[in-house]
Amino acid sequence: MLPDSEVSVCTLLPDVLGTYSDGGNARVLCSRLRWRGIPARQVTCTVDQQPPTSCDIYLLGGGEDTSQLFATEWLRQHPQLCNTLADRSLTLAVCAGMQILGVSMADVHGREHVGVGLLNITTTPRRRRATGEVVSRSAEVGLLTGFENHRGATELGDDVRPLAHVLSGVGNGDGRFGRRATDGVRTDHIIATYMHGPVLARNPALADHILASVTGSSLTEIDLPDQRALRESYLAGSASQTMRGGKRG
Amino acid sequence: MSGLSRRVGLGGGSIIGGRVTMALDPGALRSLATRRQVVLVTGTNGKTTTSHMVAAALRSLGLVAHNASGSNMADGALAALTDALDAEWAVLEVDELHLAGVASATDPAAMVILNLTRDQLDRAAEVRRTAAAIARAVVAHPQTTVFANADDPMVVWAASEAVRPVWVGAGSVWRSDTVGCPSCGRSLTESATGWHCECGLTRPSPSWWLEDDIAHGPGVSSRLALSLPGQFNLGNALMALAASVTAGVEPEAAIAKISALSRVAGRYARIQYGRHTLRLLLAKNPAGWAATIAMLDGSRPVVVAVNAREADGRDTSWLWDVEFERLVGRVVAASGERAADLGVRLSYAGIPHVTNTDPLAALAEFLEGEVDVVANYTAFHSLYRRLERAG
Numbered sequence: 001m002l003p004d005s006e007v008s009v010c011t012l013l014p015d016v017l018g019t020y021s022d023g024g025n026a027r028v029l030c031s032r033l034r035w036r037g038i039p040a041r042q043v044t045c046t047v048d049q050q051p052p053t054s055c056d057i058y059l060l061g062g063g064e065d066t067s068q069l070f071a072t073e074w075l076r077q078h079p080q081l082c083n084t085l086a087d088r089s090l091t092l093a094v095c096a097g098m099q100i101l102g103v104s105m106a107d108v109h110g111r112e113h114v115g116v117g118l119l120n121i122t123t124t125p126r127r128r129r130a131t132g133e134v135v136s137r138s139a140e141v142g143l144l145t146g147f148e149n150h151r152g153a154t155e156l157g158d159d160v161r162p163l164a165h166v167l168s169g170v171g172n173g174d175g176r177f178g179r180r181a182t183d184g185v186r187t188d189h190i191i192a193t194y195m196h197g198p199v200l201a202r203n204p205a206l207a208d209h210i211l212a213s214v215t216g217s218s219l220t221e222i223d224l225p226d227q228r229a230l231r232e233s234y235l236a237g238s239a240s241q242t243m244r245g246g247k248r249g
Numbered sequence: 250m251s252g253l254s255r256r257v258g259l260g261g262g263s264i265i266g267g268r269v270t271m272a273l274d275p276g277a278l279r280s281l282a283t284r285r286q287v288v289l290v291t292g293t294n295g296k297t298t299t300s301h302m303v304a305a306a307l308r309s310l311g312l313v314a315h316n317a318s319g320s321n322m323a324d325g326a327l328a329a330l331t332d333a334l335d336a337e338w339a340v341l342e343v344d345e346l347h348l349a350g351v352a353s354a355t356d357p358a359a360m361v362i363l364n365l366t367r368d369q370l371d372r373a374a375e376v377r378r379t380a381a382a383i384a385r386a387v388v389a390h391p392q393t394t395v396f397a398n399a400d401d402p403m404v405v406w407a408a409s410e411a412v413r414p415v416w417v418g419a420g421s422v423w424r425s426d427t428v429g430c431p432s433c434g435r436s437l438t439e440s441a442t443g444w445h446c447e448c449g450l451t452r453p454s455p456s457w458w459l460e461d462d463i464a465h466g467p468g469v470s471s472r473l474a475l476s477l478p479g480q481f482n483l484g485n486a487l488m489a490l491a492a493s494v495t496a497g498v499e500p501e502a503a504i505a506k507i508s509a510l511s512r513v514a515g516r517y518a519r520i521q522y523g524r525h526t527l528r529l530l531l532a533k534n535p536a537g538w539a540a541t542i543a544m545l546d547g548s549r550p551v552v553v554a555v556n557a558r559e560a561d562g563r564d565t566s567w568l569w570d571v572e573f574e575r576l577v578g579r580v581v582a583a584s585g586e587r588a589a590d591l592g593v594r595l596s597y598a599g600i601p602h603v604t605n606t607d608p609l610a611a612l613a614e615f616l617e618g619e620v621d622v623v624a625n626y627t628a629f630h631s632l633y634r635r636l637e638r639a640g
Contacts, residue, residue: 015436016429019367019375024569024597031597047436064375066434132563147564196566201593226583226592226604233589 006039010055022061024198060097098192120157134169145234146195281330282355292363300342302489306503312336349386365403366536380407406431418458419484476511481540515633524617533625535570554585554624573598582611
């Protein structure tokens with residue numbers, strides 16, 4: 001894209017997938033663009049609106065079980081938007097937002113529901129809800145911190161890269177004896193994670209990674225007051241948790 | 250035992266006293282509640298304030314046992330009943346997830362259900378599940394009069410099976426958590442007469458409602474001139490008025506008692522601390538903040554204190570659903586154990602601020618005069634205890 005052109009950030013279905021405050025991710029992206037002098041446009045699209053199909057970044061957040069099925073159905077009714085998500089824009093999908101982009105997800109009663117099919121992942125219910133802090137390490141952006149609150153065990157297809165490897169917490173819940181669990185998914189057009197927080201407020205490096213790939217330019221550093229203290233408070237102790245095998249719950 | 254808990258600094262004392270009795274005799278709550286008229290007050294926000302209002306009004310009928318400090322699980326209820334063995338009435342604020350248990354032990358004459366929004370998702374998981382738990386308590390007590398907020402779709406859904414409902418138009422300042430119908434997930438439709446859904450869930454016509462600050466109810470049409478600030482507290486007052494008048498309190502007496510209340514377990518208190526006069530407010534979730542932000546005064550400096558202990562909910566994500574942008578232009582301090590999380594949020598809201606985990610130390614940055622202090626649950630209680638000791 002051109003250096004001075006506007007970046008548009010669209011939050012999809014904040015009225016359905018807005019339960020876990022992931023809407024903050026849009027604010028973080030737009031602020032970090034504007035602070036660098038790059039124009040940003042923040043857009044929201046609710047269920048009763050026709051979704052824009054030409055935005056640069058799309059955001060999907062977490063939601064309750066009924067909302068999740070509703071959101072899946074809505075996305076399937078908008079195939080043009082799905083095409084954009086598949087190969088034109090960059091999407092950050094959190095928690096339920098990630099699950100619904102997969103091939104299928106099963107609810108707590110074991111009923112399987114077809115997903116939007118943009119990610120080769122399947123989600124089944126965990127025995128216990130995973131609730132708590134997560135620390136993970138991503139090859140591209142380093143240590144990530146977030147809060148997870150879900151009952152999904154997400155299995156990645158063989159061709160799918162995780163966003164990060166879990167140091168403490170559950171994440172995708174695919175950890176086995178001798179194998180570290182992963183969190184989220186990373187494709188060329190979709191970044192997905194179980195992390196709330198919101199994840200981009202806690203991890204400015206991930207926010208800037210998204211912005212750099214959309215603007216195609218390297219970005220100046222931003223030194224935000226309190227950011228270092230925030231990260232240190234959540235990342236402290238992740239080393240000792242690694243010693244215990246990185247699994248919990 | 251309560252004395253011991255106070256001395257070791259574990260709280261107001263009531264929780265420890267209650268827990269020990271419960272451990273000794275699980276039927277204790279049941280036997281302490283028999284032969285009393287019990288009123289349970291629940292909901293996400295306003296439990297403590299509304300239960301203080303109901304207790305104040307019912308005192309014109311006799312002695313009232315009340316968990317005034319806000320210890321709102323079964324042990325807090327037990328401690329309140331133990332402390333007032335002679336009281337014929339009991340007003341108990343009850344945590345939403347503990348309502349069914351406390352109701353089954355106390356066989357309440359009335360339940361008051363204020364509002365149901367997101368709070369501590371790490372504990373409650375989903376608002377709908379909380380509402381379903383309350384619905385089970387309602388169904389299990391067909392003899393209980395259920396005072397329910399007609400303006401809150403989640404409350405109406407939870408109370409829809411009530412045999413003896415009294416619908417109260419207490420208002421709702423926060424609807425972002427219930428955009429979908431609680432029953433079927435469709436979008437709710439708003440109209441002049443309230444909200445409704447295609448599936449049939451509709452705002453019930455209330456028998457108590459507000460017209461500005463005039464409370465209307467069966468045989469009642471009176472102005473509420475509250476000492477407490479805010480539209481939210483007018484709604485709480487209406488709920489309290491409906492419950493206490495139905496219980497038998499003369500409307501004018503109930504209104505006088507409810508209106509006179511000027512502080513509630515430290516909330517809304519004005520406390521002199523050094524060269525500052527602090528006004529203490531409690532807000533612990535987005536809905537509570539929406540109500541509180543409307544009460545903040547003009548251009549006063551604001552100290553915001555946020556903790557994330559178990560009682561607060563460990564997840565601080567909710568800070569991003571609070572419209573801190575409305576504080577732009579004020580002098581603001583980010584404080585509490587999660588001052589850094591709050592500080593980052595304030596920066597993204599465009600608010601320059603000082604950061605200090607200690608809210609009283611943060612005051613050093615402010616000019617003398619009046620300061621609003623807004624804290625969430627454990628941050629509020631630890632600050633209030635310090636101020637009481639200092640005072």
